[in-house]
Amino acid sequence: MSTTENAIASAEAHSAHNYHPLPVVVATADGAWMTDVEGRRYLDMLAGYSALNFGHGNRRLIDAARAQLERVTLTSRAFHHDRFADFCTRLAELCGMEMVLPMNTGAEAVETAVKTARKWGYRVKGVPDGMAKIIVAADNFHGRTTTVISFSTDPEARADFGPYTPGFEIVPYGDLTAMRAAMTENTVAVLIEPIQGEAGVLVPPPGYLAGVRDLTRERDVLFIADEIQSGLGRTGKTFACEHEGVVPDMYLLGKALGGGVVPVSAVVSSAAVLGVYRPGEHGSTFGGNPLACAVALEVIAMLNTGEYQQRAAELGDHLHHELGLLTGGGSVQAVRGRGLWAGVDIEPELGTGREISEKLMERRVLVKDTHGSTIRIAPPLVIGKEDLDWGLEQLREVLRG
Structure with missing residues (x-):
């Protein structure tokens, strides 16, 4: 068994099954990216359900925590x-x-x-x-x-x-x-x-x-x-x-x-x-x-400073424009949200939200499904536009089949 498989098997054996996580085992993270125990990098498009608005390992926050720890x-x-x-x-x-x-x-x-x-x-x-x-x-x-x-x-x-x-x-x-x-x-x-x-x-x-x-x-x-x-x-x-x-x-x-x-x-x-x-x-x-x-x-x-709100507004406009282009073409039924937060209703014949999330994981993008064929996209507010575009291209590829 691989390191990933061993970690998942141990978790399944010794922790209550109150979650159904995707089969990825994160070891380190920085900004909008996470790296698993095998060294594979993933773009985080969930941001801990908005707990990571400022990204993984934000230096200002880590420094503030470290100073207080002392x-x-x-x-x-x-x-x-x-x-x-x-x-x-x-x-x-x-x-x-x-x-x-x-x-x-x-x-x-x-x-x-x-x-x-x-x-x-x-x-x-x-x-x-x-x-x-x-x-x-x-x-x-x-x-x-x-x-x-x-x-x-x-x-x-x-x-x-x-x-x-x-x-x-x-x-x-x-x-x-x-x-x-x-x-x-x-x-x-x-x-x-x-x-x-x-x-x-x-x-x-x-x-x-x-x-x-x-x-x-x-x-x-x-x-x-x-x-x-x-x-x-x-x-x-x-x-x-x-x-x-x-x-x-x-x-x-x-x-x-x-x-x-x-x-x-x-x-x-x-x-x-x-x-x-x-x-x-x-x-x-x-x-x-x-x-x-x-x-x-x-x-x-x-x-x-207002910097993060402005960034979410500007990148959010871009996110919703790009997601909007996917609607009406037989792959996406609807897109909702504001700022860097979107709910995307996938056409059910293309898969459940869980299945779409798993396919995106295979392409090194991490999102989370919710009910039915809906996925949620909520990257850290510090994500770069190039990274956001790359993640959206992986979604387009998944929807193309």
Whole structure:
């Protein structure tokens, strides 16, 4: 057996099969490229579901992490540390908000948002205890915790994990009429992705986000934007909500916030919302740790230049133009997305999304499938135009058969 085959066989034997990875074993990575244990190079067109927006081994981020590793990595929130206040201040400024509640993973940020919205509903809005409702969208993906899968419509995420957490109303994505009809005096929040990633990079109809903003203001309901995948430069703006000039009541951030170095997530909102917490009501041993704050501070500084947002916008226009040329010719049904993020619906007779991903892997390009014959393309924002064009040419070759 080869080194690759041995590694995969060992993983299959000793790890739970909760993922179905492509048969490649990465050993090193730099920028937009990864190298496997056999020395083969692959173009990364997934970027860790946007966790690697700034590329593999970004020198600014690695240097920030290394410097902090020499000082202090963890204190717990039992004590203050000298990177925490700067992190919270700079992230709040980036978001145009006032307060930050740091966690580690995206799913933790979503769970925190659910708890926050309920507590705000009881303490501020005056909803009767135990009656708070949160409206979510069908085909959402907000994580895989027990509470989050309780409002998923994906059978794979839900099956055999009940009983489910109550308190959620599911409406069709992009349907303001249905959202309005679902609201009651006990509704405390609307939780949506500005662009649905796992569903196939679904962009809502024009005016939808602005309509959600208007509706939530009218009904005294929090608008929670899950920008864990869509935020921090991916769509050509710092936040996907900016494409409609919308500022929600709460941003949920993760993935790219840790620069592909450490897990960092955060709930960012106003003092009126996050001010509902009292000591002991919520927390995390690792949330807001010094190492995480040091890396995230460098991420924020990089975003403040606007360079990465501009790069995603310009290369994104090129990406979508080239992908658009593939539609209508019998190989691609539709292309969706914004910036350096695209969902590509392949004609089913050419293969499933998994099969197309495997064929691209054979040509040294790594993407990820989602439902049916859809693949997602989301390279690091640092990818070169020549590399992007080369990756797109491999897709064209695969589609030609």
